[in-house]
Amino acid sequence: MHAEIGVFGGSGLYELLDDVEEVEVETPFGAPSAPPVLGAIGGKRVAFLPRHGRRHELPPAQINYRANVWAFRELGVRRIIGPCASGALRADLGLGEFVVCDQFVDRTAGRKDTFYEGPETTHVSAADPYCPDLRRILVETAGELGIPARDGGTVEVIQGPRFSTNAESAWFQRMGWDVINMTAYPECHLARELELCYATIAMVTDYDVGVEGSEPVSADRVVEVFTGNNAKLRELLFAAIPKIGPQPDDICANALRGARL
Numbered sequence: 001m002h003a004e005i006g007v008f009g010g011s012g013l014y015e016l017l018d019d020v021e022e023v024e025v026e027t028p029f030g031a032p033s034a035p036p037v038l039g040a041i042g043g044k045r046v047a048f049l050p051r052h053g054r055r056h057e058l059p060p061a062q063i064n065y066r067a068n069v070w071a072f073r074e075l076g077v078r079r080i081i082g083p084c085a086s087g088a089l090r091a092d093l094g095l096g097e098f099v100v101c102d103q104f105v106d107r108t109a110g111r112k113d114t115f116y117e118g119p120e121t122t123h124v125s126a127a128d129p130y131c132p133d134l135r136r137i138l139v140e141t142a143g144e145l146g147i148p149a150r151d152g153g154t155v156e157v158i159q160g161p162r163f164s165t166n167a168e169s170a171w172f173q174r175m176g177w178d179v180i181n182m183t184a185y186p187e188c189h190l191a192r193e194l195e196l197c198y199a200t201i202a203m204v205t206d207y208d209v210g211v212e213g214s215e216p217v218s219a220d221r222v223v224e225v226f227t228g229n230n231a232k233l234r235e236l237l238f239a240a241i242p243k244i245g246p247q248p249d250d251i252c253a254n255a256l257r258g259a260r261l
Contacts, residue, residue, distance in 0.1 A: 003038055003047035005244055006077035007237065008068065008187060020048075025074050029066040029112075033058055036071055042242025047075050051082075051183060060160040060182035066112050069190040078247040079134060079197040081240075082187055083233055085226050086155060086179035086202035087163075089172050091211055096229040098149035098236070099179050099202040100138045102130055105156045106185045113186030115193050121261045124193050131252050134199035134244065141240040147232055153178035155202050157185040169210040180208050197252040201236070203229060 001023045020037040036049045049068055052058045072080060086099070093099070106113075116122035135151075142149035156172050158164065160182035164172065172180060179202045191198035205225040247253050 001038060002076045003036075003045045003072075004077065004079070004246075005041075005044055005241055006036075006047045006049070006072040006075070006080040007241075008049055008051045008080065008082040023075070025071040027067045027070040027074065029070055030064055032067040032071040033063055036075060038075070041238055044241050044244065046241060047072055047077055051187070061108070061111060063183065064112075065187050065190055066115060069187065069194060069196070070115075073194050073196060077196065079131070079244055080191050081134065081138070081199055081201065081237065082184070083201040083203065083237070084155075084181050084183050085205045086181040086184075087206045087208040088204045088211060089156065089169070089177050089180055089208050091207070093150075093178070093204050094148065095204055095206070095225050096148075096232070097204045098142060098147065098233075099153040099155070099204065100135050100142075100149055100151060101155045101179070101184070101200050101202055102128070102135065102152040103154040104129055104185055104188065105154060105175075105177060108157055108159045108185055111186055113189060115190065122193075122256070122259050123261070124189070124255050124259045125251075126189055126192065128251060129188050129192060129198075131197035131199050131250070133248055133250060134197050137240050137243050138199060138201060138236070141243065142236055145235060145239060147236055149201075149236075150178075153202070155184045155200065156180045158182055164209055166210045169208045172208070173211065179204065192252060192255050195253050195255045197247055197250075201233065203233060205229075 020039040139151045156177040
């Protein structure tokens with residue numbers, strides 16, 4: 001079983017691929033959220049894995065991110081796209097708008113966020129955490145399709161499952177961060193530790209509490225907007241994935257160079 005490209009998904013993306021084959025993958029870190037499914041998009045072999053499980057049974061902090069990323073690598077995946085529902089920390093971001101992030105801020109706690117727990121000490125840089133080539137493909141393709149997508153932005157990742165307090169949200173907004181999410185970390189950095197390419201598409205499903213002129217965030221509102229924009233996200237993925245070539249000799253592929261002491 002082999003795939004070139006991997007897609008992690010959340011609510012509403014479980015049926016991304018048609019005519020699929022489900023495969024069991026064992027990892028040193030336990031079982032992934034669900035067995036990956038393999039299919040094809042535009043001649044590319046694609047693996048899809050619902051990060052929250054088949055029935056959305058795994059809250060953000062209980063997802064086995066290490067097993068999920070490892071499972072993709074076992075299938076031969078070198079390039080990963082991880083769409084995620086996100087709240088806006090800025091009033092000028094529209095509901096349903098996409099942000100192809102170039103930075104993250106980690107505010108999670110206690111998550112297993114490294115494959116390198118010793119005895120060899122390994123420090124993988126996170127200065128530029130997302131693959132520049134995948135980001136370019138996603139932004140350019142969105143422009144060709146007329147899909148609103150911002151080139152760059154910072155996703156602030158909270159532990160969940162609760163949403164922000166007013167005080168927390170005011171702080172995040174003062175820091176100038178753009179969107180807020182519960183699953184964007186450590187997925188992206190674990191991919192970098194395995195020298196895999198990774199890019200995210202943060203889809204604005206709501207406004208974080210306290211954002212001027214917005215209603216307070218609710219789970220119902222998130223699902224409503226995400227469901228309504230699922231076709232747009234699918235359109236972007238199906239147009240972008242055929243353009244994704246082999247992994248280039250970039251910061252992703254060379255992440256371990258000079259990282260070990």
